[in-house]
Amino acid sequence: MKTITLNIDGRQVQGASGQTIYEVARENDIHIPVLCYHPAAKPAGACRVCVVEVAGARSLVASCAQPITEDMVVNTKSDRVIAARRLATELLLSSGNHNCLVCEANGQCLLQELAYELGIEQPRFSVSPPGYGIEEENPMIIRDMDRCIVCGRCVRACNEVQVNRVLDFSYRGKHATVGPAFGTTYEDSECVFCGECVSVCPVGALTEKQGRFKGRNWEVKKVRTTCSYCGVGCQIELNVKDNKVVKVTSDYELGEPNHGSLCVKGRFGHDFIHHPERLTKPLIRKDGKFWEVSWEEALDYTAKRLKEIRDKNGSDSIGVFTSARCTNEDNYVLQKFTRAVIGTNNVDHCARL
Amino acid sequence: MTNSISEAAESAVFLLTGTNTTENHPVIAAKLKQAVNKGAKLILVDPRNIEIAKFAALHLRQRPGTDVAWINGMMNVIIEEGLYERDYVEGRTEGFEKMKEVVKKYTPEFVEKISGIPAADLIEAARLYASSKPGAIYYAMGITQHTTGTDNVMSLANLAMLTGNIGVLGGGVNPLRGQNNVQGACDMGALPNVFPGYQRITDEAIRAKFTEAWKPVMPLSEKVGLTIVEMTNAAHEGKLKALYFMGENPMVSDPDTTHVREALKKAAFIVCQDIFMNETTELADVVFPAASFAEKDGTFTNTERRVQRVRKAVGPIGESRPDWKIIADIAERMGYPMQYRSANDIFEEIRKVTPSYAGISYDRIEKTGIQWPCPNEEHQGTRFLHKDKFVRGLGLFNAIEFREAAELPDDEYPLLLTTGRILYQYHTGTMSRRSEGLNFRSTGPFIEMNPRDARDYGVSDDEVVLISSRRGTVEVRAWVTDRVNRGTIFMPFHYAEAAANVLTSTFLDPIGKIPEYKVSAIKIEKKKKKATG
Ligand code: SF4
Ligand code: SF4
């Protein structure tokens, strides 16, 4: 890989051949706003907000798609650039329903950030959303195409990243939009609810239904952990507010092994955590029925019975089933207990099942 | 996995078998599909017409239970046509000649008779796999859940060695683990024959080491313990008096449910730790409320050996406690203090006794997990195994003959049942069936039945039928589809109300001790119409 030197906003910076202007700027903490760019997919150069001025080029170039060249001179903040960005942003603001008051994306919306950065209080064009209405029949994903800026991130995520080939661009009426083929709902399409489209949507057009009205982005604490379903071990973020997991999100930046991709189980299958049927108290069976008892009583009783059986029938009369769903620490402690306290190697788990 | 998930981008060819990847490991499936879009070739060997078949250059549909035959067949072609890696075989392996002798008779025509795979397809698959490098093999329970499961796995290893695909980036033999922490539970010694880190309990020096580290109240036993299915059998015979379950539900997950229920009823004392009541806790004497993964700290080890953090996000639900804490409190009452203050305390102890984990610490995996073996703090972890040299020295070819499954269809039970999972459910459903989204997309219990079988039995789509094996009968809705071949019935096992494992047999692989979930003989009957009037 060849090192290339170029000039961005008067600074000499270096990048590798094949990198784009946007990537090199980002690595050097030079801010260029983007909407349609996403690191997991091929650049589309469609939204026109990442435009920059390159000395010698006649028109502005999309920095997310333009490879760097030796001695290139780039200006990311010239008047021409700002004017183009403003125009693109105002067109987007006026062509949709961007009422932030009750939007789930409020606080992490790239369009909102852009309007703020450019100081746009009111677009100069009249606001006329297409009027698609909200699709919220399924319990996982809410689609509000009046908030869609047709950046195409979801289309590329569905086709290039998850390769589920559900989403595409289409026209409904005179408006360009995105969605499953033939204008069907997610529910009636081949969608497998992986939610990749939701995780890359830069605005509030695609959001998680579970989290609706449950907490603002700045109110939730995102706790990074590992998915509790399959062996891929995807990195997920539990979004917590008031001691409750309100939704699950993911982030490309969390890296291996999943780079922000999840499946339906990891993204939408963790509502069992607060399910009302969770066991909350130790139970002991007496006279054929379960009774809630104190921890002391349950622990004392269990220890006493295990000791009796071990001492009377021998260590090998006890069998222990550990779990492929519990942590390494849980499994370690239970096999140690089995071997060191019960005195048997009768310990196994459902790896084989 | 010998190799890593991210290496899918490096492979030129994939051989996928016995894994319904898009449903069971969807994010790995996404990486495979991405690679296919970029030009990698996919060979699928699976009896069912599953989603990923759309991405396959070749799809071979074998009769379930004939894996050794087609794998030997591929090797036969590769050897006959001189497509194998001579240098690799000579320099890094042993046992080649014996294996070659055995596979000699597995000509494509012979294999076609056993497996139903057309000879020409097998030849094409063999050529494609052997001539594109590197080639990665992925498999899951469709390979292991057979009485020949160990043979199947060893055969795949033979195939990979023959083509020089073990110990290279983008190659390997990669089992996809079903449940999130199967790898970790095995690493931690939750197995009847090994301590943590696969150190043998039969080795006196190892026992001495653990005696020193643990100071046990009972002498560490040198006797290999019982596996899950053996424990159930022993309980059935009255030999096991007490059973302790941590987050397991054998009433749904284990073969032959009726037998399991009887076994559990015979035990004098049953303890369960779980997050929900289930079919197994219902039979317990004591049930402890356990914390879920969201309420505790710890680590899981994923299918590529990556040790990753689990972090406490919310406080305990009710009075629930982490599993390790419950066990430690019982141990203390039995005269063995386990004074861990945190999960990290336990992990620090794990590192001390488990050489492959020695270099891993919570600090080091704060951002990104590390893949074992990681012998010391300077070590970056291991992306793929057997680089330059096999762990045992030379890679060993095993000469393996094909054996039929234990229970084959016959006149009385003419159909072949194979079980598995679906995308929207997980294992016994304890978690997934309590999720609104997952249940919205999943339809409840069903079987897949070929249209020709449906015609033969007069079954229409969506009709509820009775299916029986020698062990029991269940009622279930039929989905008429060519996802399965004629003669084969597929059924997911997540559902207690129509439990596939009422039907499955307890025949085990003699070495792996894995039940043969992928082949049982069954029959189908129409439900009798209720008399009207
Ligand atoms: S949820 Fe997944 S499959 Fe469905 S449209 Fe979005 S990206 Fe595509
Ligand atoms: S739904 Fe979101 S990601 Fe998709 S095109 Fe619209 S704004 Fe972009």
Ligand code: SF4
């Ligand atoms: S998100 Fe899906 S693929 Fe990833 S670990 Fe969880 S269950 Fe597995």
